[in-house]
Amino acid sequence: YVPVARSVEHSTILERADQIAAEYDYIIVGGGTSGLTVADRLTESGKYSVLVLELGHFQNGTAVNTVSGGISAFFDPTLYFSFPSVPQSGLNNRTIGVVGGVMLGGSSGVNGMQVMRGQKEDYDRWGSYFGPNTEWSWDGLLPYFKKAWNFHPPSPQLTKENNIKYDTRYWGNTSNVHASFPSYLWPFISENQPLSVPSPECVCSLKPETQVAAFGDLPGVEYAPDSGSGKPGVIWWPTSATPSVLRSFARPGHWDGVETRSNYHTLVDQKVLKVLFQGKKATGVLFVPVGSTDLSQSRTVKAKKEVILAAGTIHTPQILQASGVGPKDVLKAAGVPVIVDLPGVGSNFQDHPFSVGANFNLSNFNVHPDPTDLQTNQTFIAIAEAEFAANRTGPLSVGVTNAGAFLPFPVIAPATFKSIADRYEAQDPAAYLPKGTPPTVIAGYQAQKKGLAKLLRSRGASVYNVIMRGTFTVENVVYLHPLSRGTVHINTTDPYFAQPLVDYRALSNPADLDVLVEFLYFTRKLFFETRLSAYGPFELVPGANVTARADILASLRDNMNPSTFHPIGTSSMLPLELGGVVDQKLLVYGVKGLSVVDASTFPDLIGAYTQQTTYAVAEKAADLIKARA
Numbered sequence: 001y002v003p004v005a006r007s008v009e010h011s012t013i014l015e016r017a018d019q020i021a022a023e024y025d026y027i028i029v030g031g032g033t034s035g036l037t038v039a040d041r042l043t044e045s046g047k048y049s050v051l052v053l054e055l056g057h058f059q060n061g062t063a064v065n066t067v068s069g070g071i072s073a074f075f076d077p078t079l080y081f082s083f084p085s086v087p088q089s090g091l092n093n094r095t096i097g098v099v100g101g102v103m104l105g106g107s108s109g110v111n112g113m114q115v116m117r118g119q120k121e122d123y124d125r126w127g128s129y130f131g132p133n134t135e136w137s138w139d140g141l142l143p144y145f146k147k148a149w150n151f152h153p154p155s156p157q158l159t160k161e162n163n164i165k166y167d168t169r170y171w172g173n174t175s176n177v178h179a180s181f182p183s184y185l186w187p188f189i190s191e192n193q194p195l196s197v198p199s200p201e202c203v204c205s206l207k208p209e210t211q212v213a214a215f216g217d218l219p220g221v222e223y224a225p226d227s228g229s230g231k232p233g234v235i236w237w238p239t240s241a242t243p244s245v246l247r248s249f250a251r252p253g254h255w256d257g258v259e260t261r262s263n264y265h266t267l268v269d270q271k272v273l274k275v276l277f278q279g280k281k282a283t284g285v286l287f288v289p290v291g292s293t294d295l296s297q298s299r300t301v302k303a304k305k306e307v308i309l310a311a312g313t314i315h316t317p318q319i320l321q322a323s324g325v326g327p328k329d330v331l332k333a334a335g336v337p338v339i340v341d342l343p344g345v346g347s348n349f350q351d352h353p354f355s356v357g358a359n360f361n362l363s364n365f366n367v368h369p370d371p372t373d374l375q376t377n378q379t380f381i382a383i384a385e386a387e388f389a390a391n392r393t394g395p396l397s398v399g400v401t402n403a404g405a406f407l408p409f410p411v412i413a414p415a416t417f418k419s420i421a422d423r424y425e426a427q428d429p430a431a432y433l434p435k436g437t438p439p440t441v442i443a444g445y446q447a448q449k450k451g452l453a454k455l456l457r458s459r460g461a462s463v464y465n466v467i468m469r470g471t472f473t474v475e476n477v478v479y480l481h482p483l484s485r486g487t488v489h490i491n492t493t494d495p496y497f498a499q500p501l502v503d504y505r506a507l508s509n510p511a512d513l514d515v516l517v518e519f520l521y522f523t524r525k526l527f528f529e530t531r532l533s534a535y536g537p538f539e540l541v542p543g544a545n546v547t548a549r550a551d552i553l554a555s556l557r558d559n560m561n562p563s564t565f566h567p568i569g570t571s572s573m574l575p576l577e578l579g580g581v582v583d584q585k586l587l588v589y590g591v592k593g594l595s596v597v598d599a600s601t602f603p604d605l606i607g608a609y610t611q612q613t614t615y616a617v618a619e620k621a622a623d624l625i626k627a628r629a
């Protein structure tokens with residue numbers, strides 16, 4: 001069979017669904033961050049045929065490629081899905097936008113391009129759920145972090161001027177997915193940064209008291225040797241961008257330029273509805289053209305070796321459940337025949353909440369240029385654009401930012417961390433999970449609870465994160481290890497075409513409130529008890545007059561957002577008796593020939609944003625799949 005293919009500078013992208021072969025060794029559902037990584041590795045040798053089925057299409061526009069500001073893709077709603085969660089009773093019944101990338105490249109094509117790694121303890125904790133003979137640990141994943149990323153250090157000048165800490169021993173340099181530093185940093189972030197763009201209109205402070213330095217004024221805060229060192233602290237991280245300042249993501253990194261691989265087909269604009277089974281063996285998938293709800297337009301394609309799910313944390317559990325693999329009560333309510341009762345599918349849902357500290361403005365801020373000058377100061381904009389056009393350097397090479405703090409709970413709450421952790425550990429594990437949660441899922445949460453209580457007492461893990469963007473507004477305190485657990489379930493009235501019901505169950509566990517009250521106190525210290533106090537900090541949310549615990553909690557319920565777009569956990573890699581969906585080889589329990597390789601497999605969150613780890617897990621997944629081929 002020779003497909004009629006359009007071979008541009010990319011892989012073999014099929015024009016129409018009728019061009020696919022009848023069967024492939026592997027079918028990968030979702031051509032996102034993890035799907036394209038695994039597809040690349042499985043097709044490298046030429047030994048295996050692979051079909052990637054992706055919901056979105058090939059995107060290569062300015063919105064995707066622009067690095068400046070880090071969020072230009074977010075202004076183009078055609079690049080991602082966004083639908084409301086179920087009302088959150090812990091958040092005054094607000095619904096929250098559920099968001100993820102939809103394109104060849106998935107969320108790596110819309111994300112904020114901040115590249116950081118969790119702490120050693122996070123990955124060792126993942127392994128601990130399987131006991132001493134685990135294959136998952138920091139040491140086990142480190143080679144895959146190195147394989148997944150090509151690290152480009154900051155220039156010697158930028159490093160020296162800003163005292164940037166990095167250590168190339170934690171990085172590799174062979175991947176086509178790039179992590180690089182901008183050529184410029186906003187003066188307020190760091191040291192005495194000479195301006196590469198002179199701006200006569202700006203009031204330029206030559207010796208700003210920097211945001212990065214301010215953390216050092218607080219007891220216990222350390223500066224980690226590298227964002228990939230596995231240690232918490234104040235870190236400098238790279239941007240997922242090429243040295244020539246284009247977004248580096250899964251499509252250019254793992255898909256472009258493999259046109260010689262006749263064993264690799266890609267079909268975009270297709271929605272996979274379910275996995276097909278013969279008995280308990282996955283044999284292929286059923287899919288329709290995107291936008292169609294007409295099953296007469298559906299097609300099937302067979303997988304000789306494996307169906308590999310990589311549709312992301314929101315849609316992988318939907319596909320599993322719609323295929324008959326999931327909690328039997330949910331499947332029965334939706335009229336889906338049960339292939340295997342797997343209670344963990346769609347449970348254990350987690351994301352990083354944000355807006356959980358205080359939001360501040362600095363009313364006495366005079367350090368320019370700052371990121372707002374790129375929006376309002378026409379002279380500065382013109383100079384910055386000219387510099388970027390000439391050399392691809394300067395302020396337009398900066399993404400969201402490259403500096404911030406990932407801090408342990410004992411540093412945040414030195415007086416109370418022990419009692420908060422003890423109270424949390426003593427909880428009945430079922431008390432704050434949904435009513436009727438299956439016993440294995442409760443047992444899994446109990447195991448996590450032990451690990452997370454340890455984490456709350458540890459100086460080797462991070463719980464609190466704030467990023468520093470070099471300007472007068474600071475609003476993004478992120479909670480790295482929420483203790484509440486949510487669910488993602490198929491819509492029982494329309495399991496295939498309607499979006500799943502996403503319930504963050506935000507703040508359902510009261511221990512989260514104990515932690516977050518401490519976040520507020522600490523954030524206030526950051527602004528009033530450090531050198532930042534000289535800049536006239538003004539507390540916008542919840543407001544300086546809000547001091548009573550009840551009022552702080554009320555503000556959290558009004559303002560917290562339970563998602564920083566880092567969803568994980570809905571197809572957890574955990575033992576079956578702990579509510580797991582996949583085993584250590586990422587194979588789905590109870591069936592044959594079906595695996596999951598995306599972020600839904602993370603058993604719990606890491607103390608970092610999720611893209612770097614998603615790529616590393618996918619690299620490891622590819623090796624696991626090849627080993628059993």
Ligand SMILES: Cc1cc2nc3c(=O)[nH]c(=O)nc-3n(C[C@H](O)[C@H](O)[C@H](O)COP(=O)(O)OP(=O)(O)OC[C@H]3O[C@@H](n4cnc5c(N)ncnc54)[C@H](O)[C@@H]3O)c2cc1C
Nearest residue numbers: 030032033034055106107111112113114272599609610611
């Ligand atoms: C707006 C945003 C900002 C972020 N910012 C950062 C950041 O700055 N730093 C960081 O580290 N992380 C960030 N992340 C998170 C990070 O990008 C994700 O954790 C990671 O990309 C997830 O990869 P994945 O493979 O699990 O899923 P994805 O990359 O989302 O891939 C899933 C793919 O499956 C496809 N799909 C879904 N359903 C179907 C179906 N039924 N049939 C066929 N295909 C389907 C989707 O279209 C998508 O392409 C951000 C994410 C978002 C959305």
